[in-house]
Amino acid sequence: MKGKITMIISIGCTAFILTMIMFTQFKTVEKTDITAIETMREAELRTELADWKVKYEEIETRLTDAEAKVNEYQSQLANNAESSKILENEVADAEKYLGYTNLHGEGIVITLQDNDMYNIEYTDLLNLVNELNIAGAEAISINEERVVSMTDIVLINNRIVLVNGKRISGPYEVKAIGDKKYLESAITIKGGYKDRTEAEGKTISYTSENNIIIPAYQGNLTLEYAEVVKDEN
């Protein structure tokens, strides 16, 4: 009788310990499963890598640019020459980027037109501008209205489209300067902007050209509410 009880107890204990071990095992396996998730991220890692390369290149160009300017200033100052010349160049560059100058260059001209069934909506233009920016457009205009940082594209009275607060109407001619091959493929890619617009029954056409002229912004960009944050260091 006594022997039986000790036997049962000892068997029970062993079983218990084995179960415990199994559970800890399961836990560990669960943890090592993270590696499985990590394999899923391989593609993500690749895009991440490409992203950092692009960002690095961008900063690198800005850096070489800044270094060149510093050198220029230094030599000008050392020679006591007219330093305003460099400033002038810097201002001219800034004006170009802000949209204060007429620009020309290769690019694409896209025409969106109302047809009997469907009208072009402001969102079509808003999305098109974004698509062109994705494709690296350097300057964009809609019916000769230059798209700048604070350009808005809105609809009033359900019929009139305003760009930069100016009234425009169809056909809408959207011009973009940039790598014309790149711009064209961005718009015409299967399932891209052109396909989507046509699927909605709207009329779209485009031509890529070697010399497009995009007019300067007619307004004036000002900052009334915003002020520069001074660096603490």
Add this chain to the structure above:
Amino acid sequence: MKKSNIGILLGSMCCLLTIGICVQVKTVSSTTTTVGRTQMENGLRDSVLRWKEKYDNAYAKLEKEEKELENLREQASNTDDSASDMSNRLSEYNSLLGYTSLKGTGIVVTLDDGEATTTKMLTSDIIVHDADLLEVVNDLKNSGAEAIAINDQRIVSTTAITCAGNIIKINGEKVGAPFVIHAIGPTLKMYGAITRPGGYLELLEEVGVKVKVEQVEKSTIEVPKYEGAYKFEYATNVE
């Protein structure tokens, strides 16, 4: 207790344990096959970190150079009046281009993916899309915003908002929900425009996106500077 009972008990226990161990062995062997891949990934991860470091270094250097440039400009502008005029204009332009961080009064709009409370709700409706951000930014510009940033990404003229799979990128930078949009400008006007009945935000709220709008009138909000670069390779000034 009968001997046969103990026997059955022991047998079934052993059986269970064996099954458990077998399952374990299977799982473990399937995870080990991924080890090779993980190594490649670690390589990738390393190079990502290397490029990030290179970027960080270049960025630090750029900041130094730009400060130096600022100093030199000041020195240069001391030489004559027209130069100081020009340097003032240049700093204003740099603010407009997004090359400086700005602060001021304005509003903060937060958009977050909603939760499906009823089965009628569509997942595609309750998450925030790139097009939603475009619309809200457009609305803010229309109501007079001077500087806008989404999750600290400054919106400039060439900013693209892209959607790749379930990731949204702004200025090529990954951003995720919740989307916090800072806009400096006329607070009341922007607030009124963005929360108007029938406006885009109301629409978003109706389909189940979480929307929050705050007015910041007493203190200021900050919009960080653009970290990218303007680079015109194809566009030149018309002479």
